[in-house]
Amino acid sequence: MKGIIKALSSFFLLSLSLEVHSSSNIASAAATSTDWILLVAYILVALVFSFVCSIAEAVLLSITPSYIEHLQQDRPRRAILLKKLRLDNVDRSLAAILTLNTIAHTVGAIVAGAKATLVFGNAWIGLFSALMTLAILFFSEIIPKTIGAVYWERLAPATAVFVRWLTKVLYPLIWVSEGLTKLISRGKQQHIFSREEFLAMAGLGKKTGDIDEHESRIIDNLFRLGSLKAKDIMTPRRVIHYLQENDKINDVFDHVVSTKFSRIPVYSNDIDDITSFVLKDDVLMAQAQGQESWQLKQIQREIVCVLDEMKLPNLLESLLNQRQHIALVVDEYGDTRGLVTLEDLVETLLGMEIMDEVDEVRDMQKLAREQWLQRARARGLLVDEDEKKDAEQDE
DSSP states (O other): OHHHHHHHHHHHHHHHHHHHHHTOSSOOOOOOHHHHHHHHHHHHHHHHHHHHHHHHHHHHHHOOHHHHHHHHHHOHHHHHHHHIIIIISHHHHHHHHHHHHHHHHHHHHHHHHHHHHHHHOGGGHHHHHHHHHHHHHIIIIIHHHHHHHHSHHHHHHHHHHHHHHHHHHTHHHHHHHHHHHHHHHTTOOOOSOOHHHHHHHHHHHHHHTSSOHHHHHHHHHHHHHTTOBHHHHSEEGGGOOOEETTOBHHHHHHHHHHOOOSEEEEESSSGGGEEEEEEHHHHHHHHHTTOTTSBGGGTOEEOEEEETTOBHHHHHHHHHHHTOSEEEEEOTTSOEEEEEEHHHHHHHHHTSOOOOTTOOSSOHHHHHHHHHHHHHHHTTOOOOHHHHHHHHTTO
């Protein structure tokens, strides 16, 4: 649409030039070979300059920030130049290109129109105007911009040099253009791309095959991570597998061996008083070293507490900074809500279950719910229908 408008404006200028020249009272002599040569030269010069400017514009707008960052590693000098032209001063670069392009269109149309009147006379003015308009449309808009958009990586180095010198030559005109632009925009800057555009790009990459399904899922989960909280991925309190700190290793050894969990919370008085956890490996090691009479509190490890409303990015940062793999989730009153592990966070990000070195099943939260139901049934307890649904929703 932009190219059509330019072509029509050139057509208008060309027609105006022809009309003014044809209405002149000066009688024109028969066209000479020099007139033909000059006419062809005017047309070619106008089209060539416009062709180059259109390619440069398409290439410049096709260069992505990620391409510049990647180029920084291999060719830092070229990356610096492209960054200056594309990211830092893109308005100046475009102003230089569009200024030269407009001059080529305007001057070319006027001069070529005047010379065409001498060569063809008034009878062929309409046909010449139509052909010139089509030439401008195809050879200075559609074709060059298609070339620039398709082969922008190959043309980027030459374009950078061309635009750099063009901005120096046309600096006075660019200075006026920048002043008007700043006055109109009032300092407002547009972001490189938004969150929605990034997700749309990832979806498009998946459709075209540039990004596989697993990578696309990770990107979606990464952007979703900030909207989730600790309570959304924790193992609920009612299905937590826990031990009492005064229990002796010998008494809980068989129970620990049979469990599928590598870290077991330890409470002092009740479940709302969970103060630590024990590693399954530590229990096995203590038993092997003849320390079966020890109490669990002698090998327990401190557990960190996090609020159930904590966002997952903050939770991940907290666990990594403290070098912890497990955290107790509590509400604002300090009551236990559940447990969350580093594995839960990674699984949320990757969209798949992570197995550690002692896991034999894939979904540990599902396993916790199933074992809780088994213990409840074995003790003759009534199981609420909601609890059944919670335990069976992953089946």
